Amino acid sequence: MRITPKAELEHRCARLQGKMAEAGIDAVIILQNADLFYFTGTIQSGCLYLPVEGQPLYLVRRDAGRARMESGLKEVIPFGSPKDVPRIVAEFGYPEPKNIAMELDVVPVGFFERYKKVFPQALFSDATPLIRQVRMIKSHYEIHAMKDAADQVDKVYRRALEVIREGITDIELAAELEYVARRNGHLGHIRMRVFNGEMIFGHTISGTDTAVPAYTDTPLGGVGPSPSFGQGASFKPIARNEPIIVDFAGSIDGYLVDQTRVFAIGGLSERLVKGYEDMVKVQELMMAIAPSRPTWGALYESCRQLAVEMGYEDSFMGAKGAQVSFIGHGVGVEIDEYPFIARGFDTMSLEPGMAFAFEPKVVFPGEGAIGIEDTFYLADDGTLKQLTYSDQRLAII
């Protein structure tokens, strides 16, 4: 079990303060769990008040004792409600903030209004773009946690090789794999930032179910156990000669990696086998280009272009009409971080420290989907390193 080192937290807060100074923001008030974990090292009920200069103030309703034990931040202060914040800020000698940023993509209206009320003179803006920019550059410490998550997901992959057999249902297979992950420290919870983003361990889906579109912002969705959770594994029994997709997020100490491998009993159609080989080629192209630090959008376009040239215009990243406009997504504390390897993200480039999952996939309605996914990061020396490492070959059982 890791306790985030004090130096990590100080460095993270200082980097956000640097971006706040550039943007003319006096204070950021952080409320959301993933951001609290990143900047404080723990998640207790409360908020982090980060002034543009000076020590961050971690205001904790519950539980202040645990916050003191688990957080390396110097100032952990018990508090009752947003009403207390201006007083505490003044007590620490910080000026009254005129420009406050909050996480407007995730904080509900009702919570936001309470903070607006206690700082009636302030202007409010969205802190999330700045927070995302800080969080997108991983430290060695973070990469180390993600390597442990990659070990976990490889155990899941190996277990899939053992338990896949004709007649087992997708949800039974999912249960087996989740069991292995949990015994190896998986939190049992995947953080997804986007509103309404619901994700469990991943998607374990087989056959034509792999080609069913879902509400999730993912190339493959699955049917799920019921319309109340219409994604991932259903009660469908696994048959011979169909793709079995294990898209699984490893999770250790708050850090994620994402990996997809495809299994089949017997074998697969020529079209699916070729689709798999072609998606590996898209991955290889990405690996060749990434070290040149293209913009996220340019990397997306180059890889999509190859898929189109290989004949997948209508099947790449989803069935026609349900295609998503990304091939990769940053991972770390959340499954949907910067960088977005996606259409239109033309202003930001890949940089050392960025970690992302890359998942070229094709979908043939009525037949099935196929593809591959691994998690990568750009190292300090500019080379692209692969974090997930399970055998990349189609797993024919």
Next chain:
Amino acid sequence: MRITPKAELEHRCARLQGKMAEAGIDAVIILQNADLFYFTGTIQSGCLYLPVEGQPLYLVRRDAGRARMESGLKEVIPFGSPKDVPRIVAEFGYPEPKNIAMELDVVPVGFFERYKKVFPQALFSDATPLIRQVRMIKSHYEIHAMKDAADQVDKVYRRALEVIREGITDIELAAELEYVARRNGHLGHIRMRVFNGEMIFGHTISGTDTAVPAYTDTPLGGVGPSPSFGQGASFKPIARNEPIIVDFAGSIDGYLVDQTRVFAIGGLSERLVKGYEDMVKVQELMMAIAPSRPTWGALYESCRQLAVEMGYEDSFMGAKGAQVSFIGHGVGVEIDEYPFIARGFDTMSLEPGMAFAFEPKVVFPGEGAIGIEDTFYLADDGTLKQLTYSDQRLAII
């Protein structure tokens, strides 16, 4: 697998429309997954536009085909963005809404602003209290799904009896129980409405860990596998003569029940055994009072009063300084629904159709916690029925 019947959906929408008319609201725009599931029968990316009179319009970005298959609502309309809503509303001949309600406790500021922009003349208010009031009255259909969830959680209880042994860790035990639940259709996801509410299957915790306060709004929290998820099972090995708490939420077809049972290898201290018996007495008091339809707050106060009289003022519902101000919470699609059996809820009374978990617990820091939890509902004939039914005795192994 259940598909919510059309008549259920129509009745639910009509009930919300009745409350809208009383409150002077022209339209409710529903965005959040749990509410979408309740009012549409599925969860696709999009929104439900419910006018105070007329058919609800289910506007779906992704996937409209699935929405048509899974939802019994008549009007499923593909749409691209909030900008399209006024045009679609006009096309259906509905008047331009002047008073719009949205789920302000859960919708993030950024999403809300987009809807505000497309209805610049409208006044906006919070739809959640009305939605909660509709959802708090369960139909026979819903109670039936919850009975299935109670069967699932009983299987979990029985499995705990089989696998608890000295030396197994809390997280290993949790993995075993989650495995059983998943194989029996558990969605793997517990919906919690409150911002930052994170919940997996429940809390499997033992020994002094049961008395550790957490950020969760629960009487017991647990240490968790890391500060990144500081609740529930940790890597602590289970020992003899300590409480092993299995607080588990069953989940079938989108419906939840909540049950807590306590196990021990060998036995427990006199204080803990007495604590358990006394918490059963608090439960019995609740069962005796509930049919008289007290206010939620009055029911809370009566039960808390008994706990205080039995000497638990400083240990009831949390250790001193970390006590929560509720003993029960509504359950259904979410784990934190109306009714709240909690301090201060003095205006609303128990009514037939209300379902809730009731969880009297005591916490002794440094020793452990103990208590019981079951899920109940008030039937049409005014009697209180118990949904969860695992053996209520302390399970001494």
